Amino acid sequence: MTRLVLKFGGTSLAGIAELENAANKVALERERGHSVAVVVSAMAGATNDLVEHCRSVSPLHDAREYDAVVSSGENVTSGLMALALQKRGIAARSWQGWQLPISCSDVHGRARILGIETKEMESRLDEGEVAVLAGFQGLTSRNRLATLGRGGSDTTAVALAAGLGAERCDIYTDVAGIYTTDPRLVPQARKLDRISYEEMIEIASMGAKVLQTRAVEMAMKKRVPIQVLSSFGVLPGSDLPGTLVTGEENIMEQEVVSGITYSKDEAKITLVGVPDMPGFAARIFGPLAEAGINVDMIVQNISQDGTSTDVTFTLSRSDASRTVEVLRQTPELTETEIRLNEDVVKVSVVGIGMRSHPGVAQTMFATLADKGINIQVISTSEIKISVLIATEYAELAVRSLHVAYGLEQ
Ligand code: ADP
Numbered sequence: 001m002t003r004l005v006l007k008f009g010g011t012s013l014a015g016i017a018e019l020e021n022a023a024n025k026v027a028l029e030r031e032r033g034h035s036v037a038v039v040v041s042a043m044a045g046a047t048n049d050l051v052e053h054c055r056s057v058s059p060l061h062d063a064r065e066y067d068a069v070v071s072s073g074e075n076v077t078s079g080l081m082a083l084a085l086q087k088r089g090i091a092a093r094s095w096q097g098w099q100l101p102i103s104c105s106d107v108h109g110r111a112r113i114l115g116i117e118t119k120e121m122e123s124r125l126d127e128g129e130v131a132v133l134a135g136f137q138g139l140t141s142r143n144r145l146a147t148l149g150r151g152g153s154d155t156t157a158v159a160l161a162a163g164l165g166a167e168r169c170d171i172y173t174d175v176a177g178i179y180t181t182d183p184r185l186v187p188q189a190r191k192l193d194r195i196s197y198e199e200m201i202e203i204a205s206m207g208a209k210v211l212q213t214r215a216v217e218m219a220m221k222k223r224v225p226i227q228v229l230s231s232f233g234v235l236p237g238s239d240l241p242g243t244l245v246t247g248e249e250n251i252m253e254q255e256v257v258s259g260i261t262y263s264k265d266e267a268k269i270t271l272v273g274v275p276d277m278p279g280f281a282a283r284i285f286g287p288l289a290e291a292g293i294n295v296d297m298i299v300q301n302i303s304q305d306g307t308s309t310d311v312t313f314t315l316s317r318s319d320a321s322r323t324v325e326v327l328r329q330t331p332e333l334t335e336t337e338i339r340l341n342e343d344v345v346k347v348s349v350v351g352i353g354m355r356s357h358p359g360v361a362q363t364m365f366a367t368l369a370d371k372g373i374n375i376q377v378i379s380t381s382e383i384k385i386s387v388l389i390a391t392e393y394a395e396l397a398v399r400s401l402h403v404a405y406g407l408e409q
């Protein structure tokens with residue numbers, strides 16, 4: 001009997017009708033003879049509401065209590081899913097993160113899964129019971145609940161699939177798979193049949209929220225195939241109707257560019273006229289690292305006068321004001337002008353084919369130039385090129401690049 005993990009996202013559980021629809025998918029996999037574990041998100045909007053409640057009670061809330069509140073949305077759906085399955089005559093039991101347990105780091109709000117104890121769940125699965133696990137939550141070494149960062153149920157699902165040795169992890173969502181770009185922004189986006197882990201990690205980390213980046217990193221490390229597919233309107237009979245995220249070796253036709261992403265969660269900080277001398281970058285970025293702030297793109301200009309230069313870097317918009325605070329308290333920067341620009345987005349093109357095809361960056365730069373879009377910062381990796389541009393051009397840039405790389409249907 002093969003094991004499958006099915007994960008349902010918030011829109012797939014938005015209300016009772018959607019939850020019943022999801023329960024039907026679980027029942028169908030049982031009928032096909034699979035042993036099934038289910039991972040559920042909170043109902044659509046529930047987590048946002050809980051976050052908002054924390055903010056309104058206490059803007060500078062304690063992270064442990066934030067997690068106590070925000071993790072609760074998944075407890076509701078896990079119980080409801082177990083009830084919906086029992087109603088269908090299927091033995092089912094809900095599980096919360098602490099009951100396995102799923103152990104995680106104590107970085108509250110974005111904890112990492114460290115381990116997962118599946119022994120008891122496995123014996124119950126072997127008896128034919130369906131396990132319904134609340135996603136997004138784990139237990140720290142101090143016995144507190146912690147959440148895994150927004151979108152973290154994806155990572156719960158992959159961790160469970162790895163722990164159970166499942167054949168595949170099916171992620172049910174509100175689109176039919178992974179597309180060449182966000183299909184809500186570009187209706188001409190094309191669904192991909194397969195995509196490599198490497199590309200999916202870049203696409204996820206560059207802003208497509210369809211899978212949490214850590215979920216794909218874990219799937220790649222543990223070699224768990226992921227299928228992303230729709231909860232709604234999937235044609236029956238097709239074995240893999242969605243997109244398979246798999247090893248590069250399983251992909252026959254490799255496209256030069258597989259996807260285009262954009263991220264609005266960006267801010268740009270420029271330090272004007274800092275000393276151009278050895279060790280200065282360490283003195284700027286050291287305090288940020290200590291404050292747990294992740295810096296993304298960095299550029300340092302050539303010094304005009306041989307003594308001072310400008311340093312520009314980008315980071316998550318939610319960290320921007322805290323970063324400015326930290327920089328202002330850095331002794332070396334007391335005299336430095338700090339410019340913050342939150343009116344920026346990052347647009348990226350991703351594709352493994354870039355390794356062997358020159359000219360991909362040039363197509364990007366020429367396309368943006370043609371539309372009169374100024375590039376503020378550029379960064380590249382082996383399979384990705386990212387540019388920072390003004391927010392007003394985000395959609396134009398994504399649409400034009402989608403055409404320029406020939407990605408439409
Ligand atoms: P869930 O609630 O099921 O976890 P999410 O909202 O987290 O779903 O992720 C699904 C959304 O991801 C889609 O509705 C889509 O707008 C967005 N998305 C962004 N980029 C892509 C892409 N390249 N392919 C598919 N979906 C994408």
Ligand code: ASP
Nearest residue numbers: 041042047150151152153
């Ligand atoms: N409910 C959580 C969130 O909204 C986790 C998830 O849906 O994956 O971020």
Ligand code: MG
Nearest residue numbers: 009151209210
């Ligand atoms: Mg999600």
